[in-house]
Amino acid sequence: MKVAYLGPQGTFSEEAATRYFADKETEFWMFDSIPDVVEAIGECRVDKAIVPLENTIEGTINMTIDSLISYEQLFIEGEYILPVSLQLLANKGTIRSDIKEAWSISPILTQCRKYIRSHHMKSVQYDSSASAAKAMQLSGRTDVAAIGPRSLASLLNLDILERDIQDNPDNQTRFIIVGNDRLRDQETKKTMFVITPGQDQPGLLSAILNIFAALSINLSWIESRPTTTKLGVYRFFLEANQMCSLETVNKAVTILETLGHDVRIIGRYQ
Numbered sequence: 001m002k003v004a005y006l007g008p009q010g011t012f013s014e015e016a017a018t019r020y021f022a023d024k025e026t027e028f029w030m031f032d033s034i035p036d037v038v039e040a041i042g043e044c045r046v047d048k049a050i051v052p053l054e055n056t057i058e059g060t061i062n063m064t065i066d067s068l069i070s071y072e073q074l075f076i077e078g079e080y081i082l083p084v085s086l087q088l089l090a091n092k093g094t095i096r097s098d099i100k101e102a103w104s105i106s107p108i109l110t111q112c113r114k115y116i117r118s119h120h121m122k123s124v125q126y127d128s129s130a131s132a133a134k135a136m137q138l139s140g141r142t143d144v145a146a147i148g149p150r151s152l153a154s155l156l157n158l159d160i161l162e163r164d165i166q167d168n169p170d171n172q173t174r175f176i177i178v179g180n181d182r183l184r185d186q187e188t189k190k191t192m193f194v195i196t197p198g199q200d201q202p203g204l205l206s207a208i209l210n211i212f213a214a215l216s217i218n219l220s221w222i223e224s225r226p227t228t229t230k231l232g233v234y235r236f237f238l239e240a241n242q243m244c245s246l247e248t249v250n251k252a253v254t255i256l257e258t259l260g261h262d263v264r265i266i267g268r269y270q
């Protein structure tokens, strides 16, 4: 089985991928950015992909859900929660007080916002923690630092100048496992709905949520993202918790469609 994740070697995505697929026969494929990972599974060049969906501090990883929605057939079939502890990494000989820039992927820079601000560093974005650390190593600079997992220090022969610099010590990222098979089993599982409302009207979101309440569907996550067609027009991602049967899901879909909303089920997972 071919599994795609965000590379290069040493990312948190790699850690999540190797842990989740530990007991399966897997050929790992690394890609340069999160949209590239989703494209690889969307175009069926791999069998599964693992991408970050949500983080304790950053919230939703927009790059992931915006890419996910571009491919009709993609289906979330699993999730994995990884503790995320962030280190300030630098080339040998770097002195902490000389560091003017922090390099990493945008969600990591946000997870260390307080640290970066309090040390007056400029944030510089890369496609992953590991690509930032690699670029820093190649540059040989001693006035910048990369932020990423501890494993990058031994992998790239870097110093750890400061440990656990994320804004919250209990930081975690929820990864999702995405494939192209629509699993139709009858078990009770978490379900991910994507609802694109038919027509804007007062109380629209509240009316949608009332349908879930009436069917006793307990929602565990909600996110709105622009449809990109017109300013202020959004679609909603709603995750129902694991007590949701397929029968109840189908009831919700029927009611929502009758009211003129477009509904897609993009995941059933435990």
Ligand SMILES: O=C(O)C(=O)C[C@]1(C(=O)O)C=C[C@@H](O)C=C1
Residues within 6 Å of the ligand: 006, 010, 011, 012, 013, 014, 052, 055, 061, 084, 105, 107, 108, 127, 128, 129, 130, 148, 173
């Ligand atoms: O850059 C990495 O190491 C990644 O695997 C990406 C990523 C993300 O984009 O959220 C994954 C988990 C952590 O939240 C931090 C970074």
